[in-house]
Amino acid sequence: MSKKDSESGAGIILAYLNEKNRPYSVQDVFGNLQKQHGLGKTAVMKAMEHLAQEGKIKEKVYGKQKIYFADQSQFPDVGESELRDLDSRITELGAQVQSVSQSCRQMDAELKELTSSLTTAEMMSQIQELKAECEGYRERLLKIKSASNHITPEEREKVCKQRSLHVKEWKKRKRLATDMMDAILEGYPKSKKQFLEEVGVETDEDHKVTVPNI
Structure with a gap:
């Protein structure tokens, strides 16, 4: 930075401190003036130290930090x-x-509340969608009510019990078959896949089915 630029920067800083008349660190002054005047932090530090040495501003040291402020003698009591x-x-x-x-x-x-709210057009569109959805449910309900193949709660419970019984039996037999094959495979010289092919066993996985939950 040239001597002229240095003097200009010092003048800007001096005017700023006198105008604000409050204590600032070098970082404070740099942050407040850098965007408007493009002063570098090093230039600001040197200018403030120079102004303090000339007695144009005052300097106070607090630990490792220096604080600078306007010379109060220039202001009236x-x-x-x-x-x-x-x-x-x-x-x-x-x-x-x-x-x-x-x-x-x-x-x-x-x-924020207004921004998150629906516009009139959006509200009307949503109302139409809900009406169409309600109409679909209404038609489905009428079909269910008009159907002749309803079952009673007792019949439904009976079917559920039968299903549960069959699923339990399925799991039981699957477990027994797996245990038997594991026991045979311990002394079988070939792979499990080859064993299943030789004995003609088809697994649930072959048919892509899984045992349902009870």
């Missing part, structure tokens, strides 16, 4: 009355900020 007025104004503005923030939160919640 403020009386007790003015300080009280400023405190009162700060309190008033703080209350306004809280009120506006609350209003913003309410409007944001309202906006």
